[in-house]
Amino acid sequence: xxxxxxxxxxxxxxxxxxxxxxxxxxxxxxxxxxxxxxxxxxxxxxxxxxxxxxxxxxxxxxxxxxxxxxxxxxxxxxxxxxxxxxxxxxxxxxxxxxxxxxxxxxxxxxxxxxxxxxxxxxxxxxxxxxxxxxxxxxxxxxxxxxxxxxxxxxxxxxxxxxxxxxxxxxxxxxxxxxxxxxxxxxxxxxxxxxxxxxxxxxxxxxxxxxxxxxxxxxxxxxxxxxxxxx
Amino acid sequence: xxxxxxxxxxxxxxxxxxxxxxxxxxxxxxxxxxxxxxxxxxxxxxxxxxxxxxxxxxxxxxxxxxxxxxxxxxxxxxxxxxxxxxxxxxxxxxxxxxxxxxxxxxxxxxxxxxxxxxxxxxxxxxxxxxxxxxxxxxxxxxxxxxxxxxxxxxxxxxxxxxxxxxxxxxxxxxxxxxxxxxxxxxxxxxxxxxxxxxxxxxxxxxxxxxxxxxxxxxxxxxxxxxxxxxxxxxxxxxxxxxxxxxxxxxxxxxxxxxxxxxxxxxxxxxxxxxxxxxxxxxxxxxxxxxxxxxxxxxxxxxxxxxxxxxxxxxxxxxxxxxxxxxxxxxxxxxxxxxxxxxxxxxxxxxxxxxxxxxxxxxxxxxxxxxxxxxxxxxxxxxxxxxxxxxxxxxxxxxxxxxxxxxxxxxxxxxxxxxxxxxxxxxxxxxxxxxxxxxxxxxxxxxxxxxxxxxxxxxxxxxxxxxxxxxxxxxxxx
Numbered sequence: 040x041x042x043x044x045x046x047x048x049x050x051x052x053x054x055x056x057x058x059x060x061x062x063x064x065x066x067x068x069x070x071x072x073x074x075x076x077x078x079x080x081x082x083x084x085x086x087x088x089x090x091x092x093x094x095x096x097x098x099x100x101x102x103x104x105x106x107x108x109x110x111x112x113x114x115x116x117x118x119x120x121x122x123x124x125x126x127x128x129x130x131x132x133x134x135x136x137x138x139x140x141x142x143x144x145x146x147x148x149x150x151x152x153x154x155x156x157x158x159x160x161x162x163x164x165x166x167x168x169x170x171x172x173x174x175x176x177x178x179x180x181x182x183x184x185x186x187x188x189x190x191x192x193x194x195x196x197x198x199x200x201x202x203x204x205x206x207x208x209x210x211x212x213x214x215x216x217x218x219x220x221x222x223x224x225x226x227x228x229x230x231x232x233x234x235x236x237x238x239x240x241x242x243x244x245x246x247x248x249x250x251x252x253x254x255x256x257x258x259x260x261x262x263x264x265x266x267x268x269x
Numbered sequence: 270x271x272x273x274x275x276x277x278x279x280x281x282x283x284x285x286x287x288x289x290x291x292x293x294x295x296x297x298x299x300x301x302x303x304x305x306x307x308x309x310x311x312x313x314x315x316x317x318x319x320x321x322x323x324x325x326x327x328x329x330x331x332x333x334x335x336x337x338x339x340x341x342x343x344x345x346x347x348x349x350x351x352x353x354x355x356x357x358x359x360x361x362x363x364x365x366x367x368x369x370x371x372x373x374x375x376x377x378x379x380x381x382x383x384x385x386x387x388x389x390x391x392x393x394x395x396x397x398x399x400x401x402x403x404x405x406x407x408x409x410x411x412x413x414x415x416x417x418x419x420x421x422x423x424x425x426x427x428x429x430x431x432x433x434x435x436x437x438x439x440x441x442x443x444x445x446x447x448x449x450x451x452x453x454x455x456x457x458x459x460x461x462x463x464x465x466x467x468x469x470x471x472x473x474x475x476x477x478x479x480x481x482x483x484x485x486x487x488x489x490x491x492x493x494x495x496x497x498x499x500x501x502x503x504x505x506x507x508x509x510x511x512x513x514x515x516x517x518x519x520x521x522x523x524x525x526x527x528x529x530x531x532x533x534x535x536x537x538x539x540x541x542x543x544x545x546x547x548x549x550x551x552x553x554x555x556x557x558x559x560x561x562x563x564x565x566x567x568x569x570x571x572x573x574x575x576x577x578x579x580x581x582x583x584x585x586x587x588x589x590x591x592x593x594x595x596x597x598x599x600x601x602x603x604x605x606x607x608x609x610x611x612x613x614x615x616x617x618x619x620x621x622x623x624x625x626x627x628x629x630x631x632x633x634x635x636x637x638x639x640x641x642x643x644x645x646x647x648x649x650x651x652x653x654x655x656x657x658x659x660x661x662x663x664x665x666x667x668x669x670x671x672x673x674x675x676x677x678x679x680x681x682x683x684x685x686x687x688x689x690x691x692x693x694x695x696x697x698x699x700x701x702x703x704x705x706x707x708x709x710x711x712x713x714x715x716x717x718x719x720x721x722x723x724x725x726x727x728x729x730x731x732x733x734x735x736x737x738x739x740x741x742x743x744x745x746x
Contacts, residue, residue, distance in 0.1 A: 124578050141558055195593060221590060222590075223590070223621065223624050223628075225624060226559055226563070226625070227594070231597065234597040234601050235594075
């Protein structure tokens with residue numbers, strides 16, 4: 040995956056680039072808004088990681104300019120501000136996701152991969168059915184089957200599983216779950232998400248030979264068919 | 270010169286100069302008007318005197334011809350303060366009267382004239398006087414002149430002008446002196462204030478402006494500024510308190526973080542232990558970041574302006590959503606969480622902030638609200654209802670509650686009550702809830718749930734109060 044980091048703090052950018060290269064991505068770096076705009080304009084990146092406060096051209100203006108040019112590359116905004124209204128402003132300017140600094144690298148990586156996948160093949164039309172291993176979820180009839188047996192889920196559990204299945208094979212962090220399943224961006228103080236996931240896991244994986252919901256240490260969760268892929 | 274320059278620039282001095290000009294103009298106009306009227310009056314009187322004299326003389330003339338007229342004129346001429354009389358022959362020779370011969374040409378013109386003349390008969394040396402006269406040609410060719418001296422009128426004018434001059438001088442001196450004294454006094458008080466203000470700026474925060482006790486505008490200003498300084502002082506003390514607390518409370522986890530890293534370096538025998546230590550360190554720093562975020566958020570909310578975030582928002586949906594989010598946690602802690610939500614719970618607010626506030630309250634109730642003997646009985650009750658234009662969202666638990674004396678205090682930042690010290694947390698949760706409530710024009714009340722704590726978010730129903738930090742008002746617009 041080709042990623043452009045537009046960030047004026049060289050140390051932060053180097054840390055980020057190193058981490059992303061380690062997991063196999065191709066990373067370019069621009070140190071100010073104008074350079075970043077010039078590099079992103081051609082639209083050949085899969086994801087842009089844009090700091091909000093940049094010299095020469097600030098992050099939000101840069102995103103707005105790109106969107107006006109018709110560049111649809113997914114943008115992850117990084118910001119030291121991190122308040123609710125800043126998130127709203129960032130998304131309104133055309134950003135696709137927003138991550139306040141300081142962030143955990145695993146969180147950033149998970150979000151980048153979800154963003155890139157959103158653009159990837161097969162993302163145009165959202166599937167109406169998801170399959171992972173012997174687990175099957177029908178979004179229209181809102182039914183979930185595991186190995187041919189129907190599983191009763193609460194509405195919220197259904198949405199949680201739906202999100203996990205949509206991003207099957209990808210790391211999904213607790214914050215991403217809170218944001219996407221509950222639509223809240225605040226700090227929940229406790230391990231609320233863990234409790235919900237473990238309840239879901241009890242319904243999906245209990246009594247099964249192959250667990251599908253995996254805990255990724257220090258990052259979050261991943262739903263995958265461990266029998267098939269690593 | 271500097272001192273005088275400063276004096277001249279004072280408002281008081283400028284006002285004095287202004288009043289001086291205004292008074293001078295007033296006196297000039299008043300005296301001018303009086304003088305003009307007085308002169309007119311005197312002049313008219315003279316004219317009527319002349320008319321009366323002429324009527325009298327005409328009577329004499331009619332009764333006894335020229336001779337009787339001459340006798341009358343001679344008699345009248347001698348009385349003190351007499352009018353002016355003169356009778357001449359056709360060729361201008363004086364026959365009778367008290368006026369030296371005048372140019373013949375003048376006497377040829379019948380009517381009223383202003384002339385200059387010399388008085389005769391008096392012992393004093395002759396002096397040029399001014400007079401108003403009337404001239405008649407008598408039958409037989411002689412000329413008659415009757416007039417009044419207008420020298421008095423002249424003197425009256427002089428007196429008035431002199432009075433004007435003196436009053437001008439008096440006003441100048443008194444006004445200047447008064448202005449100088451007032452300016453000096455003002456200047457001194459203002460300079461005292463300036464000195465105090467400079468002292469305060471230099472760091473003497475306890476300095477206060479002097480109050481003369483006269484209740485004048487400077488006193489009122491000084492009193493208000495002093496009240497402002499007191500308020501600033503309180504805020505400064507509050508800030509110092511907060512920053513002390515922050516320093517103290519952040520020091521604890523930072524020290525723990527440092528010690529763990531240190532211990533891991535010294536003791537860890539293998540990569541697994543090092544890894545565990547690093548993970549613990551990351552968790553610790555994440556906690557620190559959360560504290561900073563909470564602090565920043567409280568500061569942002571207390572700064573008051575978040576109208577961008579405010580929109581019509583269904584508090585019922587927020588309560589349901591957050592309660593559902595925490596219900597699983599409560600169940601795991603074996604505390605029942607019951608929720609009841611009434612209709613019409615629209616507020617002008619931020620779903621996100623209200624959600625955060627409610628999450629903090631429920632989280633607190635789960636953490637502190639379970640008493641061992643009660644566990645599993647009543648649990649936590651979340652209730653949301655609209656009542657008289659207010660939306661009341663209460664989170665009630667059956668825990669040990671908060672003593673009445675602590676209820677106000679616990680809303681402050683970093684305040685942790687004794688019985689909660691051992692549990693995780695930083696003492697920011699309720700501060701944040703209170704800040705969110707204030708931002709929505711409402712309040713957070715902590716009440717006794719007998720036993721336990723009932724935390725009540727009291728918010729204005731939608732449309733009641735605009736979304737700004739404003740004290741709660743009971744009426745609904």
